[in-house]
Amino acid sequence: MAVNFKHDGGFFAPMRFEAQIEDCEVEGEIPADIRGTFYRSAADRRFPPLFANDTPYNSDGAIDMFRIYDGNVDFRSRYVRTARYDAERKAHKALFGLYRNPLTSDPSVRNVSHNTANTTPIVHGGRLFCMKEESPPTAVNPHTLETIGEWDFDGAMKATSFTAHPKQDPVTGEMIAFAYEAKGLCSDDLAVFIFDREGKLTKEMWFKTPIVSMMHDMVITDKHIILPTTAMVTSKERLDRGELHWAYDEDAPTYVAIIPRDGDASDIRWFKGSTDQHMVVHTTNARTEGNKIIMDAPVAGGNFHPYFPKLDGSFSDPADYVPTLRRWTFDLEADNDTWEEEILFDGIKVTTFVRMDDRYLTKPFRYSFMLMNDPSLPVAEAFADTLAVRVSNAIYRFDHDTGKIDKFYAGDSHGMSEPQFIPRSANAPEGDGYIIAAVNNFREMKSEVVIVDAMDFAAGAIARIKMPFRLHMQVHGYWASAEHLPF
Numbered sequence: 263m264a265v266n267f268k269h270d271g272g273f274f275a276p277m278r279f280e281a282q283i284e285d286c287e288v289e290g291e292i293p294a295d296i297r298g299t300f301y302r303s304a305a306d307r308r309f310p311p312l313f314a315n316d317t318p319y320n321s322d323g324a325i326d327m328f329r330i331y332d333g334n335v336d337f338r339s340r341y342v343r344t345a346r347y348d349a350e351r352k353a354h355k356a357l358f359g360l361y362r363n364p365l366t367s368d369p370s371v372r373n374v375s376h377n378t379a380n381t382t383p384i385v386h387g388g389r390l391f392c393m394k395e396e397s398p399p400t401a402v403n404p405h406t407l408e409t410i411g412e413w414d415f416d417g418a419m420k421a422t423s424f425t426a427h428p429k430q431d432p433v434t435g436e437m438i439a440f441a442y443e444a445k446g447l448c449s450d451d452l453a454v455f456i457f458d459r460e461g462k463l464t465k466e467m468w469f470k471t472p473i474v475s476m477m478h479d480m481v482i483t484d485k486h487i488i489l490p491t492t493a494m495v496t497s498k499e500r501l502d503r504g505e506l507h508w509a510y511d512e513d514a515p516t517y518v519a520i521i522p523r524d525g526d527a528s529d530i531r532w533f534k535g536s537t538d539q540h541m542v543v544h545t546t547n548a549r550t551e552g553n554k555i556i557m558d559a560p561v562a563g564g565n566f567h568p569y570f571p572k573l574d575g576s577f578s579d580p581a582d583y584v585p586t587l588r589r590w591t592f593d594l595e596a597d598n599d600t601w602e603e604e605i606l607f608d609g610i611k612v613t614t615f616v617r618m619d620d621r622y623l624t625k626p627f628r629y630s631f632m633l634m635n636d637p638s639l640p641v642a643e644a645f646a647d648t649l650a651v652r653v654s655n656a657i658y659r660f661d662h663d664t665g666k667i668d669k670f671y672a673g674d675s676h677g678m679s680e681p682q683f684i685p686r687s688a689n690a691p692e693g694d695g696y697i698i699a700a701v702n703n704f705r706e707m708k709s710e711v712v713i714v715d716a717m718d719f720a721a722g723a724i725a726r727i728k729m730p731f732r733l734h735m736q737v738h739g740y741w742a743s744a745e746h747l748p749f
């Protein structure tokens with residue numbers, strides 16, 4: 263059954279205002295060792311869509327910031343002033359059509375950037391970028407949230423698209439990114455980019471993909487770049503028919519590209535997996551050990567996106583999508599193109615939102631922080647059918663060494679957003695720090711941001727930043743420490 267994204271109203275309804283609060287109300291006490299900025303990207307459609315079957319991924323981008331210092335919090339929220347925002351503001355109505363199909367847009371804007379900048383905030387080289395995978399990053403002032411504009415890295419980045427999930431190497435400070443459909447809609451061009459600590463492009467490699475599919479996330483090791491495809495496919499014919507960009511292909515195999523960081527385009531190696539592995543929306547971590555590459559990610563064989571139909575136009579049963587946390591081990595010496603799979607965690611739906619202590623990206627690591635839908639936790643009956651509560655009512659800390667789970671649960675009418683990890687100090691051991699996450703309370707229709715001791719979930723939230731209104735629906739977040747981004 264198709265899900266009309268307006269059905270939920272509530273927290274999915276457009277916020278349609280921008281806000282600034284100095285000295286937010288805080289329940290509990292924010293530890294003095296938390297100093298930095300929590301950014302959230304949100305999808306918040308300002309005008310009713312042109313088509314009822316459009317997806318929330320096609321909503322206007324907004325960016326929120328919570329600046330935390332000395333136990334205080336200042337909040338600011340702005341829409342990202344994309345070319346699309348400006349055009350629709352001028353027309354006072356929606357002009358842009360179905361998700362990533364400009365042929366369905368009003369003729370007056372078909373050649374205007376369709377970028378919504380609504381997916382991921384990331385700070386690199388002192389700049390804040392709001393990312394959307396169909397377009398180049400949008401630079402936004404990290405202190406005022408004023409939009410600067412689409413960013414091509416001083417003219418160096420030539421792709422027409424750019425992943426919303428670049429990875430920052432905690433050792434070298436480099437940012438590694440990729441672009442698919444990199445030479446325009448439906449093109450089979452794939453590009454990989456390496457930027458130095460300041461954001462200067464130092465390397466690019468261009469490839470062809472075996473299928474044109476959504477490639478939402480990537481993962482890196484100290485030696486390799488790993489890029490999985492998914493079963494969300496597209497074609498020029500779909501766009502010509504006036505359809506949504508993506509359709510779910512039940513028969514699509516999984517391809518995984520592995521590229522040496524110090525190699526060139528001829529060194530790419532494609533591995534091929536089964537239809538039970540073809541939805542890798544987000545990844546957790548990876549490392550290279552000798553000739554092996556070990557990668558962890560939530561993986562499923564069903565359709566995660568309820569808004570996108572199958573190739574035949576019918577819709578998947580959401581029950582078919584049961585992701586599990588899996589470990590894939592690729593042997594670069596083996597004489598085949600497959601890999602070993604181990605299920606690390608199953609029995610309950612893992613959402614695709616899994617985060618970790620980012621200082622351990624590329625390295626052996628112990629803890630995953632997973633946004634979960636846990637039906638064993640109480641949900642008030644009045645909110646049992648509310649989408650956001652159903653899909654995310656808890657954060658789990660998964661200990662990879664022991665298999666132990668610790669749960670943080672925010673309340674029986676509360677939906678949670680992707681958590682971010684804050685180290686207690688730059689040199690604190692892995693996992694020693696805090697979890698910060700936005701929480702939507704459907705009973706009060708207000709939001710809060712919780713701070714939890716990452717090693718003591720049982721103690722509950724040690725601080726709650728209480729908002730006097732509801733926040734936009736978050737997509738992804740980012741923590742920028744004051745050392746990484748001074749203010």
Ligand SMILES: [Fe+2]
Binds near residue numbers: 426
């Ligand atoms: Fe994502």
